[in-house]
Amino acid sequence: MSYNEDTTPAVCEKCLGDNPYVEMTRERNGARCKTCTRPFTVFSWTPKRSGRPKKTVICLTCARARNCCQSCMLDLSLGIDLQTRDQLLKMAGGAGTDVLPDAIVHDARNVVSRIYNANQLDRKFKREDESGSIMSSGERAKLLLAKISELTDGKKREEQNKTEKKTRKTQKQDKRGAKLNKKELLHLCKGLPFKSGLQEPPKNGDIRSFFLFGVNDHVANYDIEEYFDALNKQGDSRQKIVESVFLNTRARFGYVRFSSREVANKMANEVFKRYASVRREPIDNEYKKPCVIVVRNDVPIRVCWATGTANTGSEYTKKELYAISSVVRMQMVKLAREDEKPGKRKIAEVDKKAESGVKKVKKHRTSKKKGEGMVYKTLSSSFEL
């Protein structure tokens, strides 16, 4: 048996509980360690009176190598889980060196090599104990936290640079799908109602879904669900109003289906009202374009009534999906620009031309670039919380 394995477990205070007089039972070779599979001394205790008992699940050697609690496997000095800690160590760099002695432990797949590694560690720790060169967990935490604070400062700066680069990158990516001609595109977009609005409920009474477009990787299904749930202020919130959500993030569109047609009608009104209230230009009930909702991560999404047959794009190839995503992008640009200057026909005409061929999109965008930057600036200031 190794060093003081028999006398004290390495357990964090949270696991020990508030009671300063903890009673523990000890069982030598009571179980096999969950990581190295060797037998170890199991301690068990009850942190809360009449609560559930706790016990150590990994051996002291494994715990010490990872600097974690033997019972909950959280980092002893920081109280965070090991994956996050290792991620931070990796990002901070210098893990396993003199600066940050915490090494990231990788488990071997083979049981024999696990046992071997653990034995090696045992020997190493024995040597360390004799030489007395152990770092206390407090010191470790200090060092790691110092590194982290450097990191977070650096990351902030990095991120600012990144955002500019990324916008350019996304523009490049979307050319992948732009090789199809108009006919093919039109065929692909069958059943995707880019032009319907929210004001006119469809005649088919069975339809209770909205069509969404403009979604991206940063939108999760629950974002959409939460948005509509929050819109539905009154009413029985125990009943789910959103029945199901489907997002095709590659083609950047999706559907949301409500529990009933009444709910869908109500939601259509709510979304429209909300959209009308935040727009700079007032809109009336004649407005027959998709409305905008803004979900988490500030992603704008256009919403309108779905058609009877929902086209989920599941039969399409990757290339075709990218083609649709470029159509979605075009529609978003077009709608945004129409909303911006509703009175001016010229731009609408230009957009019509642009719609006819995807190739022209690029030209279009470059010509507008100057304006983009300006708008963006005002944006960032108004969105800082």
Add this chain to the structure above:
Amino acid sequence: MFYHHLSIFIFDMKIDISTRFPPTSYGIRLMAAENQGKRTPARVQVDPSTINASSKPEQTGQTFNIWYNKWTGGEHNGRAGLVHAKTRCHVTRDLGYTKADKHFKQDSLNTDHFFCLYFARGCCCNGRRCEYLHRIPGSTDKFPQTVDCFGRERFSEYREDMSGVGSFGRENRTLYVGRINDMGNNVELRISKCFGEFGDIEHIQLVKDKKIAFVTYRYESQAQFAKEAMYCQGLNENDESEVLNVRWALEDPNPRTQKRMRAEAEQSALETAQELLKRVAESRRLENEESLNEPEVEEVDDNDDVAIQRETKMIENQEHEKPRKLQDIISASNLESLGRLRIKKRRIEHKFETNTEPRQDLQSILAGYSSSSDDDTD
């Protein structure tokens, strides 16, 4: 601040913060709705009188293993294949308070009240007298990695077939769903409806020709819950012919997703780091205030000169050793010990009576997270 370049156009329209909502999770919303109205007790899902504790499952093998409540041996070695589950959890109907909710405050972090496994399977016969929670995991339920949301111990490795409780090695929020009968007919929406009942779905991926799907949840505990709740059920409740096989998913090999996952992991790690730093700063501030408020408590030893010398030495050493960049963290502790030193000196000059002083070190800063076995000298 996200880089969706279309936002540029759309954000020109005045959209204020009021268009966005604070994040919640389905479980929490359900709980809130529950607490707003009259709280209802958990429903008894199965009549207790119908349960026979000693009843064995249908004989499928030769010998009965009383430990696992399973048959082994025989032609199929006790494995009869997947059979459609007899009961099913209907969250909105069955949810309610139990004994586990007794001392539980809303919005507080739950780390030691586990969920009822029988509730998840739709066969809890205790109802409100159950010792476990009868609701859905949400953002406030965070359990240690070593156990799952039902309190069962997890292992370092997955089982070979990826079934079972799972591993604490990595956070897995994705479930594999196999044996889907009908892949047409808006299967995405059907899966979303079915699995969405047990948590917030992040996204759904389909592999049409293999008749499988991958469902990713927002929190790991929700995936754990849904795995138990949907095992051997059908997408359509009344369809007995469909028996879903729900297991843990392997890591997604798609480079696009992997890249996104890596970025997300980094982001969340940074957030945790910032949270930690904030906590440290906060507790340090409190400590400083305390030490300013009550200097009278502090008193000096007989061999005080030695102590002072030691401390000055330590501070000097610290300042020499640490590089400049570390100052924001280290300097605070330096200041702290300098302050203490000053007070001590003053004490000696005024010749006050002596005693030991309360120790304040990083252990206490990290409030309850550090081990008691380490003795960290200041």
